[in-house]
Amino acid sequence: MNEEAGAGFFSAPPFKPVEAMTQLQRTLRGFGLSERGPQFEWKGRAVVALAVDGAQLQVRLARRPAIVPEWESRILKSGADVRKFGDDVKQRVARWKDSDD
Numbered sequence: 001m002n003e004e005a006g007a008g009f010f011s012a013p014p015f016k017p018v019e020a021m022t023q024l025q026r027t028l029r030g031f032g033l034s035e036r037g038p039q040f041e042w043k044g045r046a047v048v049a050l051a052v053d054g055a056q057l058q059v060r061l062a063r064r065p066a067i068v069p070e071w072e073s074r075i076l077k078s079g080a081d082v083r084k085f086g087d088d089v090k091q092r093v094a095r096w097k098d099s100d101d
Helices: 003-007 017-030 079-100
Strands: 034-036 039-042 045-053 056-062 071-076
Touching: 017 034, 017 039, 017 045, 017 056, 017 079, 056 079, 071 079
Parallel strands: none
Antiparallel strands: 034 039, 039 045, 045 056, 056 071
16 A cells, blocks of 8 residues: 555645735735735734745734734644634634624
8 A cells, every 4th residue: 555545535735825825815805904015904903914934824913903913923834724814814803893893
């Protein structure tokens, strides 16, 4: 039995961080965040920062909007990581919207 058979019928496509960053930028704009350079803002406060680092994405997500936010850093190495990060941002934006009401 060769090693590929043990991993399943097919392997995941290689992660392309530049393409993933472009997709993530579109997603974040769809959530109502404003793009300003490598960061995205919510009501004028930086809440997400993105950077390509070799074969991965380095991202930072603010716990809550603030002049000087408290950042959570993450490294995204696959499409699944990017989707999970997008879901996390969506939940935070919804929470921030609810707290504004």
